Amino acid sequence: MSSKSLDYENLNENVKKCQYAVRGELYLRASELQKEGKKIIFTNVGNPHALGQKPLTFPRQVVALCQAPFLMDDPNVGTLFHADAIARAKHYLSMTSGGLGAYSDSRGLPGIRKEVAEFIERRDGYPSDPELIFLTDGASKGVMQILNSIIRGAHDGILVPVPQYPLYSATISLLGGSLVPYYLEETANWGLDIGNLRQSVTQARSQGITVRAMVIINPGNPTGQCLSEANLKEVLKFCYENNLVLLGDEVYQQNIYQDERPFISARKVLMDMGPPISKEVQLVSFHTVSKGYWGECGQRGGYFEMTNISPQTVEEIYKVASISLSPNVPGQIFMGLMVSPPKPGDISYERYVRESKGILESLRRRARIMTDGFNCCRNVVCNFTEGAMYSFPQIRLPLKVMEAAKRAGKVADVFYCLKLLEATGISTVPGSGFGQKEGVFHLRTTILPAEEDMPAIMASFKKFNDEFMEQYED
Numbered sequence: 001m002s003s004k005s006l007d008y009e010n011l012n013e014n015v016k017k018c019q020y021a022v023r024g025e026l027y028l029r030a031s032e033l034q035k036e037g038k039k040i041i042f043t044n045v046g047n048p049h050a051l052g053q054k055p056l057t058f059p060r061q062v063v064a065l066c067q068a069p070f071l072m073d074d075p076n077v078g079t080l081f082h083a084d085a086i087a088r089a090k091h092y093l094s095m096t097s098g099g100l101g102a103y104s105d106s107r108g109l110p111g112i113r114k115e116v117a118e119f120i121e122r123r124d125g126y127p128s129d130p131e132l133i134f135l136t137d138g139a140s141k142g143v144m145q146i147l148n149s150i151i152r153g154a155h156d157g158i159l160v161p162v163p164q165y166p167l168y169s170a171t172i173s174l175l176g177g178s179l180v181p182y183y184l185e186e187t188a189n190w191g192l193d194i195g196n197l198r199q200s201v202t203q204a205r206s207q208g209i210t211v212r213a214m215v216i217i218n219p220g221n222p223t224g225q226c227l228s229e230a231n232l233k234e235v236l237k238f239c240y241e242n243n244l245v246l247l248g249d250e251v252y253q254q255n256i257y258q259d260e261r262p263f264i265s266a267r268k269v270l271m272d273m274g275p276p277i278s279k280e281v282q283l284v285s286f287h288t289v290s291k292g293y294w295g296e297c298g299q300r301g302g303y304f305e306m307t308n309i310s311p312q313t314v315e316e317i318y319k320v321a322s323i324s325l326s327p328n329v330p331g332q333i334f335m336g337l338m339v340s341p342p343k344p345g346d347i348s349y350e351r352y353v354r355e356s357k358g359i360l361e362s363l364r365r366r367a368r369i370m371t372d373g374f375n376c377c378r379n380v381v382c383n384f385t386e387g388a389m390y391s392f393p394q395i396r397l398p399l400k401v402m403e404a405a406k407r408a409g410k411v412a413d414v415f416y417c418l419k420l421l422e423a424t425g426i427s428t429v430p431g432s433g434f435g436q437k438e439g440v441f442h443l444r445t446t447i448l449p450a451e452e453d454m455p456a457i458m459a460s461f462k463k464f465n466d467e468f469m470e471q472y473e474d
């Protein structure tokens with residue numbers, strides 16, 4: 001029988017080439033162990049509610065009423081839902097053309113895009129145009145749409161920070177483009193070095209690659225660093241000088257755990273720089289409801305905002321978005337609620353502030369507990385998690401581990417993470433899944449396990465690591 005179209009050997013080569021380590025070998029092994037009854041701590045994915053974080057009450061009340069508007073016909077609805085949640089649900093339902101079951105415009109509901117624009121204006125102090133904001137099924141889909149618009153073939157290069165979040169490497173592979181790495185400096189707390197950027201671009205160009213865009217992830221995933229205003233100015237100037245569109249992945253902008261480098265958006269810095277840069281540099285900024293203190297990953301709410309992109313290009317991106325008909329409407333409503341939460345004086349305001357502040361303060365404490373826990377191990381060095389949701393310690397491994405890993409046919413940090421998983425049930429992602437310098441090894445875990453469980457998890461890690469090192473030390 002001749003081989004069929006969807007047989008492996010006939011698949012699109014780009015499909016076979018792309019990799020996404022966050023749900024790769026370690027995750028699959030952890031799932032197997034879980035099926036065998038082993039207790040697994042899935043700290044490999046930035047998935048807060050899967051690790052016990054409670055959803056914020058107000059957004060869930062509003063979306064519940066939007067999903068089941070008949071509840072508002074019940075005379076007792078006020079005993080279960082606050083008046084501001086009821087009013088908000090009616091506000092969103094009035095924007096739809098028949099409730100949550102109807103498609104919306106392919107760019108998302110205009111009323112919610114307006115709320116996003118108003119949020120950006122409040123945050124940055126510059127006007128934002130709803131016509132340049134598209135709502136998406138999570139930031140992932142927005143990133144894929146924009147990269148799809150940029151990459152024309154193998155000679156088109158995208159500058160990506162290494163270590164990087166593998167949505168970028170996987171999507172660039174899938175689209176048949178070229179990833180151009182720029183290495184973050186671990187000893188400078190994962191700082192971005194413009195000299196390294198220049199070197200990467202020069203090298204890529206010498207290989208016939210046209211570098212077309214640059215990705216920044218701020219705060220960083222997996223590295224957690226927060227870019228300073230000075231860094232952002234350097235990057236925007238670099239993009240201006242090299243005619244690059246900047247993709248500003250800012251999905252962790254609510255996740256800030258230090259006061260030295262508060263979040264500042266690439267768009268604000270761009271506008272502050274004034275002409276010619278503020279008029280010339282093309283920027284696309286991404287945000288999501290999956291992160292922050294919302295953590296509503298499963299709702300699939302996201303947006304991207306375009307700056308200095310021509311109407312003709314916006315039309316093309318709109319045309320492609322229309323192929324998927326409509327971003328999911330509940331996710332859009334979550335986005336509207338996130339960018340326009342209860343205000344002082346609203347009935348739900350106190351509870352909203354109490355819940356969100358509580359989550360953020362706990363995340364900040366957990367970042368510290370985890371960093372200190374890793375740094376208690378003699379062969380582990382861990383930068384503090386300034387932002388985002390991850391810890392990315394460097395694990396120094398002796399020669400015998402390299403040899404054992406080689407015999408097992410594994411990369412050294414995959415070998416280490418598998419042993420960690422088998423011994424403790426802690427499911428992580430090996431640093432090799434994010435890219436790292438030759439001969440240096442890391443793992444990525446999240447700071448999401450419940451705060452009360454953290455000390456025990458870090459003790460379990462230390463016990464494993466010290467025993468592992470005894471077994472393999474030179």
Ligand SMILES: Cc1ncc(COP(=O)(O)O)c(CN[C@@H]2CONC2=O)c1O
Pocket residue numbers: 022044045046047137138139140141165167217221249251287288289290297301302
């Ligand atoms: C930097 C970055 N950008 C975009 C996304 C996509 O988010 P949504 O599509 O959900 O909006 C993620 C998700 N982070 C993944 C998910 O969990 N762990 C991770 O590393 C991310 O870390």
